[in-house]
Amino acid sequence: MAKFPKPTEGTWTDHYPQLNTELVSYEDSISPEFYELERQAVFRQSWLHVGRVEELPRNGSYFTKELPVVGTSIVVTRAMDGQIHAFHNFCRHRGNKLVWTDYPTEEVCGNARQFVCKYHAWRYDLDGACTFVQQEGEFFGIDKSDFGLVPVHCDVFAGFIFVNFAHEPSQSLRDYLGPLLLGVEDYPFHEMTDRYLFRVECRANWKVFADAFMEFYHAPVVHLGQHPSHLRAMINEAGYEAPYYEIEGPHGVVTTAGSLHRGWEMPPENVKPADIATRSGLFGPWETTDLGELPPGINPGNIQPWGLSSFQFFPNFAILIWNQGWYNTHQFWPTSHNTLVFEANVCSVPAKNASERVGREMAAVAFKEYSLQDANTLEATQMGLESRFAEFFPLNDQEVLVRNFHQVVADWVDDYQREHAKG
Amino acid sequence: MALLPSDFSELEPFAEKWSRATEPERYEVRLSSTMEEMQAFYDAIFPRVQDALAYCDKFPLDDMPEDAIHLLQLLYSFVAVSFAVELWGQPYVPDTRGTSFDRLSAPLP
Numbered sequence: 001m002a003k004f005p006k007p008t009e010g011t012w013t014d015h016y017p018q019l020n021t022e023l024v025s026y027e028d029s030i031s032p033e034f035y036e037l038e039r040q041a042v043f044r045q046s047w048l049h050v051g052r053v054e055e056l057p058r059n060g061s062y063f064t065k066e067l068p069v070v071g072t073s074i075v076v077t078r079a080m081d082g083q084i085h086a087f088h089n090f091c092r093h094r095g096n097k098l099v100w101t102d103y104p105t106e107e108v109c110g111n112a113r114q115f116v117c118k119y120h121a122w123r124y125d126l127d128g129a130c131t132f133v134q135q136e137g138e139f140f141g142i143d144k145s146d147f148g149l150v151p152v153h154c155d156v157f158a159g160f161i162f163v164n165f166a167h168e169p170s171q172s173l174r175d176y177l178g179p180l181l182l183g184v185e186d187y188p189f190h191e192m193t194d195r196y197l198f199r200v201e202c203r204a205n206w207k208v209f210a211d212a213f214m215e216f217y218h219a220p221v222v223h224l225g226q227h228p229s230h231l232r233a234m235i236n237e238a239g240y241e242a243p244y245y246e247i248e249g250p251h252g253v254v255t256t257a258g259s260l261h262r263g264w265e266m267p268p269e270n271v272k273p274a275d276i277a278t279r280s281g282l283f284g285p286w287e288t289t290d291l292g293e294l295p296p297g298i299n300p301g302n303i304q305p306w307g308l309s310s311f312q313f314f315p316n317f318a319i320l321i322w323n324q325g326w327y328n329t330h331q332f333w334p335t336s337h338n339t340l341v342f343e344a345n346v347c348s349v350p351a352k353n354a355s356e357r358v359g360r361e362m363a364a365v366a367f368k369e370y371s372l373q374d375a376n377t378l379e380a381t382q383m384g385l386e387s388r389f390a391e392f393f394p395l396n397d398q399e400v401l402v403r404n405f406h407q408v409v410a411d412w413v414d415d416y417q418r419e420h421a422k423g
Numbered sequence: 424m425a426l427l428p429s430d431f432s433e434l435e436p437f438a439e440k441w442s443r444a445t446e447p448e449r450y451e452v453r454l455s456s457t458m459e460e461m462q463a464f465y466d467a468i469f470p471r472v473q474d475a476l477a478y479c480d481k482f483p484l485d486d487m488p489e490d491a492i493h494l495l496q497l498l499y500s501f502v503a504v505s506f507a508v509e510l511w512g513q514p515y516v517p518d519t520r521g522t523s524f525d526r527l528s529a530p531l532p
Contacts, residue, residue: 196529202522225510225517274505277472351530354479354487354495362502364529365446369506372519379521 004243004257012245012400019403023392026385028406029205034413035337041416042315042409043069046250047155047162047169047176049317049331051076054159054193055109056084060126063109064089064099069334070165074152075099075115079127084156086163087128087149091117098124098149124149158185160319180248181311183297187321189347191291196346196364202375204382206316206334207406209342212374213330214312214401216240216256222373226282226366231270244301245400250314250408252401258305258323278358282366283307285359289325289349312401314408325349328367338382344371426493428478431471434497437464441500442493446526449496449503454514461504461514468501484532492532 007015014021028034050065056078064075073089075098091098096119101108114131115124123132128149133139153164155173162173174182202209212218220235227235244255263271264279264286275281298321299306308322318330326348333341346364351357395403426438440456441464443449453461468475479495482488487495507514 194530197527198524199527200522200524228509272505272509273469274502274509277469278502351484354482354484354491354498355476357484357495357530358476358498358502360530361446361499364526365502365506368446368450368524368526369516371524372516372522375522375524376519 003241006397011397013397013403016247016400016404019400019407024395024403024406025391026208026393027391028409029208029382030338030386030388032337035205035334037413037416038334038409039069039071041413043334044165045170045412045416046315047164047173048315049160049162049313050074050086051161052159052189053084053156053161054190056161058111060111060113061109062099062112062115062126064107066105066107067333072165073097074163075149076154076161076163077126079125080113081127083127084154084161085127086152086154086161088152090150091119091122091124092130092147092149093117093120093122093133096120122147157182158187159189177313178248178251180246180253180297180300181251181313183295183300184311184319184321185297186295187298187327188291188349189327191349192327192347194348194350194360196360196367198342198344198346198368198371200342200371200375201335201339202342202379203339204378205338205385206332206340207409208382208385209340209375209378210316210318210330210332210405211399211402212378213310213318214252214254214405215399216242216254217396217398218374218377222377223370226370228270228272240398242398243303246300247401247404250412252312252404253300253309254312254401255299255301255303255309256307257303258307262305275362278362279355280359280362282363282370284322284324284326284348284363285356286324287356287359288323291325291349312405314405326363338386342371342375426490427497428490428494430478431475431494434467434471434494437467438493438497440464442496443500444496444532446499446503446529449500450526452500453503453507456504456514458507458513461507465501465504465508468497472498472501487532495532 009015013019055063059078059080059082062075062077064073066073074086075089076086078084089098096117097104098115098117121134125131130144130147133144153169155162157173217240220240224232242254243257246253263275263281279286298309306323308320310318310320312318316332321327328346331343346367351360426442427435475494475498479491482491
């Protein structure tokens, strides 16, 4: 018996004509050749989130980002006129990596009036202009203005910085995001500057990893132990249903209902004692942060009581906005066909006092306990898939975003191959 | 010399081990502790959590005296061990030994 109504077609999957209900091949997650195609067809064609504007607090602020999936490092800057730019992070003289400290492979951030190459001291403004060539007279008629840093298409949405490595992006960032994701634009992300940052390298394909964050079908199983033991049989029995899914272009959202999120409404024996003591837990501090009037787009199905909405930004970024007045992000950066770097942020308005800080600590620690369960499971999934003793796997209706995700990647790869076959 | 405010002297035996500035340090101490050690710490601090929160709340977060910061860090460690004590019955999250999840930064203290 369904807890929530499904679309008139009978299922979420049937609601979307571009989807079928067939078994799904996971060859796309274990093939090195397919990964090479994805690098070209997906990661060099889409808008990729690389950071927040708060990471560039002043004119002259910069950070670097290593992007092995694109085969480059970029430096993102706020120039002296306040404009945000992104450049390939190498010197135009002989290609030395421009901005780094101690270890050329590590990301750095800071403040500078200019960048000076460590090799032959060529200099660049933060808007990319080459301003100084060491012993310029020794060169053979070069013009500095032809040797600025190589720019990367860069735009900002709701304070999130995106880049695009296409020669000319086929869509502007706003057109690419579309109405579903633009619906979160007026959420007060900029006020939520208390940030807990996490990172881990895992042995799984980036899509295998992202899959687990697009469905909650696994939640009552993988995370069952997070609940007091006398509740586990009931939670397991109940399974999981989402009240709302929406797919728009390559992107999607899944919304959860809020009943599980309200620790303060539950009998105390159903809540971890430390959650009661800190008035917090995985779903965030119990006291809802008053953020004023919020854009209706954060709860696109208008689900009441609302728990959270998990917005999937194709290809590798997600923002989860929670009823309690905070948000977190997930990002999945492939480093090979079967490894990735998983980055996550847990963000809220600054804590006003120690009690609030301890509540946020509880939420951040719970987030880690859950994420460890996901990460380890997904490494195990990758191992199973790589055995290649089965290729096709069934996906259910609660996995509709997973199905769409793999379909979109396949479509983009097909389009890319077709265009290149035309030559 | 006492690490904690005098109102919390019964927690002093736990302060040197558990008052740690960052989550990676606290998590490391959790993983290298026995369940008996964590249970003893949990049992000692649990009845004082509300008092400790009230004490720390008297100060602005950016201007806390050293002993209050130690007490706040002890509360963070209470959060860290609560999962081991209340749920897992072991320091590690079950079935997660093959991976890690590193917290790189967080608001301080």
